[in-house]
Amino acid sequence: MALPVEVLLGIYLGLLTGIVPALVAGSLGFLVRYFTGVTLPGFGVVVLSLSIASVQGGLMGLVEPTIAQSPRLLVAVLVVLMLSLYAHSQGDTLGMNLPHRLSFTSLRQRTLSADVVELVGTVGQVTVRPTGEIHDMEGYPPLSPDLRATIKGGSWKLPADLPLSELETRLEERLRTEHELADVDVSLDEQARATIAAAPPSGGLSRRVPAGQRAISLTTLVPTGLARGDEVTIRAGDRSTTGTVLSARSEIDLERAADAAAAADAETEETAVPDGGERPEPEPSTPNRSTAGGPGRVTVAVPRRDVKPLLEVDDARLIVRSRGTSHEFEAFALVKRAGYAIQRLTVDTPAVAEEIHENPEVQILAARRRESDTDGRRRGWVFAPGLERRLEVGDEAFVVGPEGLVDAVLESGAGGIAR
Template sequence: MTLPVEILLGLYLGLLTGIVPAFVAGSLGFLVRYFTGVTLPGFGVVVLALSIASVQGGLLGLVEPDIAQSPRLLVAVLVVLMLALYAHNQGDKLGAELPRRLSLTSIRQRTLSADVVELVGTMGQVTVRPTGEIRDLEGYPPLSSELRTSLKAGSWRLPADIPLSELEVRLEERLRTDHDLADVDVTIDEQARATIVAAPPSGGLSRRVPEGQRAVSLATLVPTGLARGDTVAIQSGDRTINGTVLSARTERDVADADAAADAEPATNGSAGTDDGERDTEPEPPTRPAGASAGGVGRVTVAVARRAVASLLEADQPRLVVHSRGTSQEFEAFGLIRRAGYVVRRLTVGTAGTDDGPVTTADVTVLAVRRQGSETSGRQHGWVFGPGIERALEAGDEVFVAGPESAVETFSEAVAR
């Protein structure tokens, strides 16, 4: 046969017999580098590949006198060696780059890069901003241009000492609350850049009515500062009906909105006064955003179904706002701070448990959430102290309280 034909046959035979030696060389190179950190010598790879190729060639009936004495054998051997060396190099590289301790827990608990964390007092915070376009959620109507622009220009400050998965959940909850989104999905990377996929609000009022209740609109005197979510008592004659405010709008609210709309073009177009001085900054609002200015208007409340008829028949209903009281959680944190203590959430590292449990009289473990082998690495719920019976283990999440210096020492000891 001519030389080009022999070369083509050699390439074919090399590819046919080189697949198995390449797979073995790549797998062996990866395993040796991953578990021992040592690179398998190239000479050993060559000997191994030729041995496997010769056995495979004998089984395939390729070792014949006419083949052994033809140029195609040399070409086939070169192809087998190149495939084996290439596969070994890739396996060795993969074994060097793959983390030694890779678990679903560590992937789920990815944290932010230290470059984007801002220290505010003793707490770390991060400003999350959207990246790319705000995409529409499949199965829902498209977002309006105003809502898309508002989400694109938004930024949100969140605590930086929690995993990215928890940051994503918190940002989704905030977006649902701030923009009444029907659904939203957020992905945050290590640089605090958020990819947002959202669905526009649907059925705004009906979505806010609790199940089993009805929405009723009343014309009455609205207290100043009344906002959605406030609990009120509606007094009509000798009967009092409790409800939750869904919306409130008065004549002053309408006037304020019109005045703000009229002033916006002038504000955006003004550059300064005649004498070169800039206009003064607008005064901050005197009430929270979304709160009513008060006065005569209409308020929509969610009440029990049996109370709807009574409210519709009322002539002059009056509203009394109920106090929500002080959250016990905030009271507890206030007492801790007044005592000069700080509260931190930590994750116990492997080095923190090598020398046995780390204890200090100045630091109190408030709660522990741990994972165990009996649950295949799944985390249990929070166990609140101080009655924690067994020592901390690697992977445990803990809330601790104590003086700041003692907590910092404890954090350095267990979080390594």
């Protein structure tokens, strides 16, 4: 018989008898590597595969004098060995990469693919976009077409170092806040594609009115920058009352919204539709939550007793109340503006304490003593000039001085500090 035919017959016999040895070699390679962390030696795989193949060939009647003396037997043995070694290599790799502890929690803590992460400076972020249609939630009315289109065309920037479960929770909160949805459910995949199911807002205004108050609408002069949540004082004649803004819209805001809608419609009509394609949807505009000012209408939540007096007047005026500022941050800003810096430090050596006390330009603002030897507790902060004694090793202190001078004073000490 010709040699090519013998080679083909050898490949056929090798594939026929090599399936079982390959399965055994792959399974043993996986089990040994997974449970022991050791790779099964290749010589053992060869001996085991040949043993199984010889037994299988004998049972199949392949070991005959005519076959044993022909080249096809050598080809068959080579095919069996190649199959067994390849299966062993794949099983060993699987045993090395497969996690030893697999739970539903670890499955939920999967993260995003590295291909979708954007680096902004040293911080990674990801842009999440919806995929497919925005689904309705069971038990709720369907979404309006405008709200459905707005959500479908939106995109959201989120941190990329969070697991998918946390990203889903954050996106749900953003959607619920931005669109005042009654309920929302988000599912993310590794490519930052979001599958969203949402329920439309229900009772948006009534949910924002505090208990015991009423919402009234007034036609008045709207201050520029007024937004929902601002505290205002309403003056109507000789009567004044305080309230919380629920919504505000001026005539300028209405004109801008109308112009934006007309421009969007015109742009949509002028956009050419490519052959075989679909008309691109216009990007949704984000509503401005603050007003442009001028004549308009404001809805305010006021106490129940003030509703009737306010509705009886025509010249109500709004005065925006200050929410106050943080005096601590204001003090820090004034200190920095004057060219000084405030630092917190822990005294490590007596030389550091000596340098602080001897320099007239470095002042101690507050100090906290080290732990007491008797009860093992650290005392509270004492503010200067109420210090009854000098700083000692182990004390914490806030010091102030010209920028750079405090560091120079501390470096001149013999031990440094722990900031």
